[in-house]
Each structure stands twice: as C-alpha cells, then as structure tokens.
Amino acid sequence: MAKILINKKNLFYNFELISKKATNKEKVAVVLKDNAYGHGLVEIAKLANEFGIKKAVVRTIEDAKKIEDYFPYILVLADTTFHNYSHTFHIAINSLEDINKVPQNANVHLKIDTGMHRNGISINDIEMAFLGLLKQKANITGVFTHHRGADTLSTDFFWQNENFAKAKTKVKEVCEKLSLPLPQFHSCNSAALFRQENFTEDFARVGIATYGYLDNDGVFDFPKLKPVMSLWAQKLATRKIRKGQSIGYGGKFTANEDMIISTYDIGYGDGFLRLNENDNYTTPKGFKILGRVSMDNLSINSDEKEVCIFDDVTTLAKIHKTITYEITCSLKESMKKEILV
Known part of the structure; x- marks a missing residue:
C-alpha cells in the first residue's frame, strides 16, 4: 500500500x-x-x-x-x-x-x-x-x-x-x-x-x-530546511505498450516508442492531487507520471516494485499553483505512516 x-x-x-x-x-x-x-x-x-x-x-x-x-x-x-x-x-x-x-x-x-x-x-x-x-x-x-x-x-x-x-x-x-x-x-x-x-x-x-518549508518571496535570508515527508507507492501491474498506444482516462499520454509502464497505488482519492496532463512531473528518481492521475492509481514509466512519488513538494506546489501546505495537508489521514530513523 x-x-x-x-x-x-x-x-x-x-x-x-x-x-x-x-x-x-x-x-x-x-x-x-x-x-x-x-x-x-x-x-x-x-x-x-x-x-x-x-x-x-x-x-x-x-x-x-x-x-x-x-x-x-x-x-x-x-x-x-x-x-x-x-x-x-x-x-x-x-x-x-x-x-x-x-x-x-x-x-x-x-x-x-x-x-x-x-x-x-x-x-x-x-x-x-x-x-x-x-x-x-x-x-x-x-x-x-x-x-x-x-x-x-x-x-x-x-x-x-x-x-x-x-x-x-x-x-x-x-x-x-x-x-x-x-x-x-x-x-x-x-x-x-x-x-x-x-x-x-x-x-x-x-x-x-x-x-521543512519556508514559503516566501525569495528575498529573505531564511535557512535551508529539510523536508520531513516523502510519499511512496507500490506497484499494482506492469505492461508493455507499443508506439502510438495511449493510456489512462482520455488517453492523454501516447507513447512515442515501445515502453514499459506500471500502475501504482496512489491517486487523488488518497489526496495526491490530479496533475494537469499538460504539466510534466518527474519523480525523485527520474520517472514520469504519465497522463491523468486516477482516483486510486497512476501510471509511471517504471517497473520497480516501489517508487518514491515525492520527497519535496515544492515542484508540485508550483505545478498546482498553490503552496506547499496544501500539497501535504491534502493527503488522507488514514494513509500509513512509517518513521525513518
């Protein structure tokens, strides 16, 4: 999960x-x-x-x-x-x-x-x-x-x-x-x-x-803090798609080459806000979220068992034209949490 x-x-x-x-x-x-x-x-x-x-x-x-x-x-x-x-x-x-x-x-x-x-x-x-x-x-x-x-x-x-x-x-x-x-x-x-x-x-x-965040106009000499939260998702299924095939609702992502993709168990139902498919988001390891985020899953060009979706929400806040607070506060309270020591 x-x-x-x-x-x-x-x-x-x-x-x-x-x-x-x-x-x-x-x-x-x-x-x-x-x-x-x-x-x-x-x-x-x-x-x-x-x-x-x-x-x-x-x-x-x-x-x-x-x-x-x-x-x-x-x-x-x-x-x-x-x-x-x-x-x-x-x-x-x-x-x-x-x-x-x-x-x-x-x-x-x-x-x-x-x-x-x-x-x-x-x-x-x-x-x-x-x-x-x-x-x-x-x-x-x-x-x-x-x-x-x-x-x-x-x-x-x-x-x-x-x-x-x-x-x-x-x-x-x-x-x-x-x-x-x-x-x-x-x-x-x-x-x-x-x-x-x-x-x-x-x-x-x-x-x-x-x-780990201090949103500001960029003119203050605030210290560099360290984000505390990272979000991880587990693989649900992997498939190979052919060049020209599309995935997800609306078929908003179309492969320009043969590729391996997987779905992972995180979506807007968990509080991970929908991405505008016109905005590219790359995970910390360099994978792309492809097409639309669904209610309970999303697609990534990876076949790894577990993927870090984010370890810093600054980029996502910019994509959503909001503040870092909203990205972290949107995640559902019921989501499992583990302490990394």
Missing part, C-alpha cells in the same frame, strides 16, 4: 534550527493542526516530545486529547465547543461572543486582531474582554495575534508588529489595574520567527518550518 515516510533526522535538524532562532526549545510551540500538516498528528507529537519540545498547537479539543500525554502545554486554536478537559489545555478566544461560553477555571489565550481581520478582538476591547473572562472565572494565560503577510515583502509585517506592541501595552495596563499576572505573549509563525533579528516573545508557533 502507498505510505508516507517521516524522516526523523530531517525533523530534528529543523527543530535544531528553529530552537536556535527562538533562543531555546522552551520557546517553541510545534503546530500540529490538520494532522500535523498531513504528516501524522500522533507520529509528529511523539517525535517532538522526544526532541524536547514542551508546547503544541492544535485545532480542536479532540486533537489535544490525542496528544496530551506528550506535552504539558497545548494551545487549542479553533474549537467551538468549550470544555475544560485538562489543566494542560489552553483555549483560544477568537471573539467577544466566545467569552460567555468559557467554563470556570479554563485556561484561555485571547486573540487580538492586529490587521488580518479574520479572528480576534480589537485592541480597544481588551479591557472589556479581560473583565468578561474574570467574570467567567477563567485563567488568562496568553495573548496572541497572527501575521497575514510575514512571508511577503511588504509593510504589513512591521505594521502588525506595531499594533501588537500597542496591544501588549494595553494588556499590561489592564493587568496592573486588575492585579493580574501578565499572560504569555506570542505572535510569530514560521516566517515571522525567521524575520526577527532578536526574538523576545514568550514563544513562537512554528508550523510549516517544522516540516
């Missing part, structure tokens, strides 16, 4: 670079949302724990429950059901309306809208939010924001940093007024972390860099 291999050495190499940039492992929160960007929630959680990462970020409470044995601190970004399952969970508050749903004694991180205009409260509503959370007897353990363009060369990054600095000042004023301890502050995603000259926040939420 098709499978995903997780390269432990590459993952730890990336963690080393990330930890150094963040100043230490304690300031790294590994983002594991959406099945760890397709790499396997539990698999990456175990490896992050082995490396020494103490904080994780997930999408839902259910995901947090699956990995609570591996981290003493888990931030839940986007759940709509507010339950206090564990003192290790910290729930993101994305709107003023969320405050009334917070259970007593829950740990919460208040999200501030610094310009992305997606989730979060305005800077002007910080005191109102704090008072509402205190009324709910919640523990305000964090205040954070999210960058909308840290990976692009624009003024947005600096503008949002300035806005978050204003938010921090307001939070400090409110905490002093209400005799509250300061929460932890965090704003950096992967690109934002590597754009910082001196990282001073309490921790960074590192997603795509963990997995």
